[in-house]
Amino acid sequence: MPRTSDKRDRLLHAADRLVLAQGCKQTTLADIARESGVPLGNVYYYFRTKHDICTAVVDSRIDAMRDVLAACERSPDPRRRLLCFLDYPLGHRQALREHGCPLGSLASELSKSGTLKDQSARLVGLLRNWAQAQFEAMGVADAPALALEYTALLQGTSLLAHTLDDDSVVEPLVSRLRARIEAL
Amino acid sequence: MPRTSDKRDRLLHAADRLVLAQGCKQTTLADIARESGVPLGNVYYYFRTKHDICTAVVDSRIDAMRDVLAACERSPDPRRRLLCFLDYPLGHRQALREHGCPLGSLASELSKSGTLKDQSARLVGLLRNWAQAQFEAMGVADAPALALEYTALLQGTSLLAHTLDDDSVVEPLVSRLRARIEAL
DNA sequence: GTCTATAGAGGGATAGAC
DNA sequence: GTCTATCCCTCTATAGAC
Incomplete structure (x- = not known):
């Protein structure tokens, strides 16, 4: 093998x-x-087995997302890192409309799968933990809650774009999130 | 039949x-x-057919959600209606952790289904349209964007609670959303 | 209207030749 | 290492007795 x-x-x-x-x-x-x-x-x-293929797909999704996050980490300012990552959903809004979030939509399916349920938290947890590290580096109070909100909003944005089959929802949602981070 | x-x-x-x-x-x-x-x-x-059963399930989910929304509409104040609905995810956070949002998680699956894709927008669109009507009744600017944000945050909250298998994420997320609506 | 039995298709997995 | 043929199970759907 x-x-x-x-x-x-x-x-x-x-x-x-x-x-x-x-x-x-x-x-x-x-x-x-x-x-x-x-x-x-x-x-x-x-x-x-097919199960092995699916876990390999999960691993490759996580690796791909790590690369995207690593690119954002070239900025020394955690606030700018959080803003930098927002370019990703914005730039991929057509893909989000067509397929949903590569982390979230897969995690959502796997969470009902029985044999692959445990893989699900790894996918979404990656973004959540990264965001929390950034908010903590900013020194703001409530970093955990802010990270949850950041992650939830992005996942919700992807879910809406995909299920409504409408990529025009992405821009206003990301803009509002961006403004809120800039105001912190 | x-x-x-x-x-x-x-x-x-x-x-x-x-x-x-x-x-x-x-x-x-x-x-x-x-x-x-x-x-x-x-x-x-x-x-x-099985397809018929699934559409019947979609219909029954929509009916159930309409009832929840109708209960919130007994308040004459649209702001209070939006706040009232937040009691639903908060009160059902354990169910959200176990199964995800009855609208969103089903919509997410159906959006990749081919034959049932069109049912998907009905589920999530219901909440989005209701929220938009409330924000418009409040007379705030940007009602469409606020409704998107409201819906995206709630869907993201459910997705996180379910995929992370952790209902403790619901309360801080709903609290922050509540505060933001009260401040409008 | 109700239920048993089964057809028929699809999909995961394996045997075994090369 | 590669690939064909096929096993076997599961699931949707139907036939047809009652």
């Missing part, structure tokens, strides 16, 4: 795209095999 | 509970039959 290889990458990438569009449960191994050009029977050489 | 009957009610009620706990896709007709005490083959006398 190689941890890295060309075919494994293609399978994982295909799985990630399909899960984003359809969800875990809806995505079949046949879908993933077809989309990645790997024969169905060969999928099991790289991933023992 | 009777629109109302004892067995139909039991089936719908069982479906609603199971969908809340597991989601639509995960819930099987056998689950619903067992849970309601109706034999599997008889389910099809009351609902032609």
Whole structure:
């Protein structure tokens, strides 16, 4: 079971795209095999079970988000880091409308899954913990509550854009959040 | 196909509970039959397809939420109506932790479903439109944006409580929202 | 109206040739 | 390491007796 290889990458990438569009449960191994050009029977050489593929997708989502957060951390000012991250949902509002938040929509599905429920908190917890670290670095009172609010608002924004199928809701919501952080 | 009957009610009620706990896709007709005490083959006398059961669940969720909103509308002051509704997530925070928002979590799943995608906007749109009507009645500027923020924050709150499996996030989030509305 | 039995399709997983 | 063929189970839906 190689941890890295060309075919494994293609399978994982295909799985990630399909899960984003359809969800875990809806995505079949046949879908993933077809989309990645790997024969169905060969999928099991790289991933023992479908469950393993899904956890790999979760891990790759977390890695991707870590990269986005790391880019924001190049600013020395925690307030600017929080503002910097807001460019992400704003710049990806069409993707949010089409597929929802890559962390939140997956977490939401997994939280009802039974076997993958525990993966769900990792996804949303990542953003929440990062935001809390920033608010604490700012030295404001109530950093935990502010981080919750920051995270909840962004998750709610993604959920609305996706379920209402309308990306025009993103800009006003992000603008109001931005203004509130600037006023802190 | 009777629109109302004892067995139909039991089936719908069982479906609603199971969908809340597991989601639509995960819930099987056998689950619903067992849970309601109706034999599997008889389910099809009351609902032609599983798709029909799911839309009936959506309708019943919307009806239930309409009742909650109607109760809030007994107050003549739109600000108090908005505050009144906040008692709902606060009083049901344990249910939110266990199952997520009955509107939002279902809408989130259906938005990736293909055949039921269109039902998704009805669920979340209900709360958004109601909130917007209240803010407009208050005569504040930016009622649409305020309604979006109200809805997004509540949906985000439910998503966090559910995916983090932690109901202690609800109270601080609702409190902050309450304070902001009182300050308007 | 009610229920049993089962058809029929789909999907996860495996055997085993190469 | 790769891939075909297929097993086996689950689930939706129907047929048809009562």
